[in-house]
Amino acid sequence: MKSSPALKSDISRRRFLETTSLAGAGLTLALPELAGQSGRSLAGEIAEKPAKLGGKPACSGGWPGWPVYDQTEEKALLGTLHSGQWYRGSGKAVEHFEAAYQKLTGAKHCIATASGTAALSTALGALDVGPGDEVILTPYTFVATYNVIVLNYALPVFVDVDLESFQLDPNKIASAITKQTKAILPVHIGGYPVDLDKVLEVAEKHKIAVVEDACQAHLAEWRGRKVGTWGLAGCFSFQASKNLNSGEGGAVLTNDDQFAEVCYNFQNQGRARHVSGYNFSYSGTRGSNLRLCEFQGDLLVAQMSRVIEQSDRRNQNALYLTKALSEIAGIMPAKLYEGATRSAYHLYLFRYDKAHFNGLSRGKFLEALSAEGVPCSGGYGTMNKDEYVSGLAKNGHYLKLYGEKRLKEWLDRNHNLPQNEKLCEQAVWMFQTMLLADRSYMDRIVEAIRKIQAHSAELAKA
Numbered sequence: 219m220k221s222s223p224a225l226k227s228d229i230s231r232r233r234f235l236e237t238t239s240l241a242g243a244g245l246t247l248a249l250p251e252l253a254g255q256s257g258r259s260l261a262g263e264i265a266e267k268p269a270k271l272g273g274k275p276a277c278s279g280g281w282p283g284w285p286v287y288d289q290t291e292e293k294a295l296l297g298t299l300h301s302g303q304w305y306r307g308s309g310k311a312v313e314h315f316e317a318a319y320q321k322l323t324g325a326k327h328c329i330a331t332a333s334g335t336a337a338l339s340t341a342l343g344a345l346d347v348g349p350g351d352e353v354i355l356t357p358y359t360f361v362a363t364y365n366v367i368v369l370n371y372a373l374p375v376f377v378d379v380d381l382e383s384f385q386l387d388p389n390k391i392a393s394a395i396t397k398q399t400k401a402i403l404p405v406h407i408g409g410y411p412v413d414l415d416k417v418l419e420v421a422e423k424h425k426i427a428v429v430e431d432a433c434q435a436h437l438a439e440w441r442g443r444k445v446g447t448w449g450l451a452g453c454f455s456f457q458a459s460k461n462l463n464s465g466e467g468g469a470v471l472t473n474d475d476q477f478a479e480v481c482y483n484f485q486n487q488g489r490a491r492h493v494s495g496y497n498f499s500y501s502g503t504r505g506s507n508l509r510l511c512e513f514q515g516d517l518l519v520a521q522m523s524r525v526i527e528q529s530d531r532r533n534q535n536a537l538y539l540t541k542a543l544s545e546i547a548g549i550m551p552a553k554l555y556e557g558a559t560r561s562a563y564h565l566y567l568f569r570y571d572k573a574h575f576n577g578l579s580r581g582k583f584l585e586a587l588s589a590e591g592v593p594c595s596g597g598y599g600t601m602n603k604d605e606y607v608s609g610l611a612k613n614g615h616y617l618k619l620y621g622e623k624r625l626k627e628w629l630d631r632n633h634n635l636p637q638n639e640k641l642c643e644q645a646v647w648m649f650q651t652m653l654l655a656d657r658s659y660m661d662r663i664v665e666a667i668r669k670i671q672a673h674s675a676e677l678a679k680a
């Protein structure tokens with residue numbers, strides 16, 4: 219991994235970060251005892267123009283690159299290349315990965331798949347989700363969570379979010395459950411655990427399966443146990459941006475022996491383990507080819523040699539950042555529930571309240587932060603209101619299955635998720651790779667935001 223260049227961090231800046239809750243009120247103050255310690259005074263730092271207004275960026279690049287790899291990956295990939303055993307049925311790499319990931323997560327079974335979407339499709343397929351069924355999900359997620367439901371001609375039922383945590387609001391699940399509800403699909407968005415106690419309680423009460431979308435949540439924990447191992451199944455993605463990466467890839471975890479076999483069969487064209495040709499042995503009724511290949515297995519085994527150290531580093535930096543950012547008025551880091559003993563921090567999530575930044579819009583805040591050399595994004599839009607989703611109400615198959623009246627009610631419901639609306643207006647994301655940087659980079663993020671706040675009135679007018 220590339221090491222980060224030493225930053226010109228100094229005492230005055232650190233004390234600046236510790237003491238500038240004043241700047242949270244938009245004040246420009248001179249504190250004489252901090253001045254002159256390094257040629258850069260507190261007053262100077264606050265007065266220093268934001269990069270967007272022609273000042274020097276708080277951060278001049280040098281964020282860690284991604285993916286991280288070395289000879290471990292090279293050796294494994296070349297080994298498989300030369301062996302000619304590129305398919306999981308003939309090689310051992312995917313099986314090695316499954317065993318290693320199962321051990322790391324404490325799950326009873328791990329079934330590798332071609333992607334996170336394929337993992338979700340496998341779990342829903344094995345559950346036999348189909349036309350007429352309803353599946354509960356959060357609107358604040360990547361569109362794949364929605365797509366896998368719709369590909370089965372089931373009805374996606376959005377439940378509003380808990381603004382503070384960015385997660386599905388578990389207190390709103392019960393009222394969305396009907397006789398048709400087949401599964402709850404909670405997403406650990408950003409890698410922060412959903413409130414699993416409450417999700418599992420309501421699911422158990424109504425005898426509904428829980429499939430955890432843990433595609434962003436590698437190594438995250440709920441009450442000391444890995445997420446993805448609490449529901450009937452947990453689905454992971456190893457797509458290139460993810461904390462565990464094989465370009466594309468995925469896995470289903472489950473503690474249920476029978477369900478594991480159905481999942482295995484589903485991703486293997488309905489065929490059981492070690493069955494080839496036309497000697498079919500079904501334990502499900504549907505299947506596809508959603509298999510991972512040996513090269514991806516190699517990459518995952520190699521990447522796993524760094525995954526714990528990287529996760530620790532993200533956690534340490536994220537906790538440090540949360541402490542510092544929580545002191546800035548108008549910056550609200552996403553809440554971790556009491557049971558969340560570890561987040562994956564695939565994203566670093568916070569909400570931005572422009573009222574504390576002289577009305578500076580989130581769009582302009584993001585532009586100013588990017589100009590400071592801090593990569594960031596506004597994250598997801600309101601998928602529930604998007605034409606891509608609304609169009610389902612005009613789909614011939616859906617009209618036949620659910621009828622116009624029900625789909626009209628469904629559309630109305632999709633347009634009434636006020637907390638998600640607010641979240642999509644306020645959210646700010648930073649990315650997992652940034653949390654692998656030196657601690658001093660976290661200080662730069664805080665410094666950039668404070669600088670923007672101190673100059674927010676000018677930035678709002680610019």
Ligand SMILES: Cc1ncc(COP(=O)(O)O)c(C=O)c1O
Pocket residue numbers: 333334335336359360362363405431433434454455456457466467468
């Ligand atoms: C929450 C969530 N679910 C599902 C997926 C789908 O995973 P993949 O891209 O591996 O198919 C992703 C990927 O970004 C995701 O973030």
